[in-house]
Amino acid sequence: VIRAIIFDLDDTLFPSTSFTETARKEAVKAMIQSGLKANFEEAIKKLKEIIKEKGSNYQQHFNELVKYFNKKEDPRIIFKGVMTYHNIKTSLLRPNPKVIETLFYLSRRFKLFLLTDGLYAKQWDKIVRLGLDLFFNEDNTFISEKIGFKKPDLRLFKELLNKNNLKGEECIFVGDRIEKDLIPAKKLNMITVRILKGKYSKDKDDERVVDYKIKEIDELLDLDIIKDL
């Protein structure tokens, strides 16, 4: 019997890749207007390299970008970029009626959980801005920084199961990443739903670990495993 549905956050409950790309592009445009000595294409390319090298939670992406093209740090350009990035992100992180409605229906029949990699404050800021705090609170939200293990570490997934007296086979896991979400979920005998969103949506499929595939979150309501219950 299915008792719970566990959701990943980024690129599962909101289009993280798309929002981030929009914010980065506008930030780069604002920086060029403020004196970044690069054209748009080369600046975006270099920014992506910096993010790949330093990781997405590094705080100095724009500093490095300005230093690279202008040969020195210029806080006027850097913080024009930082401001624009945050302004755009803040404008985009709004409740999505389709997501809220889907979670509302599911919450009447299943326990819902959030299992996400990231920094506690950053993830909670997103949860609140997206209005997902209607469904998720401290007890049913598992954030890697707080738990101490990152995906695909099974200890992160087991923490959720053990704390809630759940077995893997009683859970559906919904996520966008095969390696980090679906392989560990399947190892614990969960039913897995791959959502084809964001930069990993083109990754090769793996039928051994992916039970269902959807493009939008509301398609969950049509899956036999959920519909027939």
Next chain:
Amino acid sequence: VIRAIIFDLDDTLFPSTSFTETARKEAVKAMIQSGLKANFEEAIKKLKEIIKEKGSNYQQHFNELVKYFNKKEDPRIIFKGVMTYHNIKTSLLRPNPKVIETLFYLSRRFKLFLLTDGLYAKQWDKIVRLGLDLFFNEDNTFISEKIGFKKPDLRLFKELLNKNNLKGEECIFVGDRIEKDLIPAKKLNMITVRILKGKYSKDKDDERVVDYKIKEIDELLDLDIIKDL
């Protein structure tokens, strides 16, 4: 001969106290709506105590507030407060035409400098949002975190003078705080202007260190020392 005007930032070039109080009040209201077990007055009182105890750059004011009244941390309430605080602050930190115009006139006759206590990233975020990056760049902006000394440490003020081959008597200092701005400025023989803004505007005056008093920044243009030059 007066060659330079040095400005403090918070409560000199923008009403920091007023913006912060507005943002805190709205944050507390949002937190109460989300389940903070307190009434508005007691929540504001407790928040002020926490800020006084931990300092204004401490990151966990709202966590402590929720823990105090609800006996446990609740991220839904905490981050509703954090989000509201930042939304309000961001909306208020906009260019002020009167300040921009005043600085524009002054910049035609004097070198302008900014000398401010605070975190580098936080101060630069404010400078850019306020549009003050029209006048201030890395070279004429001195931020305590970057320099390594805080007001009223004279070494912070001397760093500015030495880097720009200026003598104290060639400078006007404009700030809101007697202890942190005007006493050290006067020790270095600067002409001092006290701006009566924010929570320190009611502090007792000290004629030994305060040469001029103004309420709004554009009154600078009417001071004999500036007008007659």
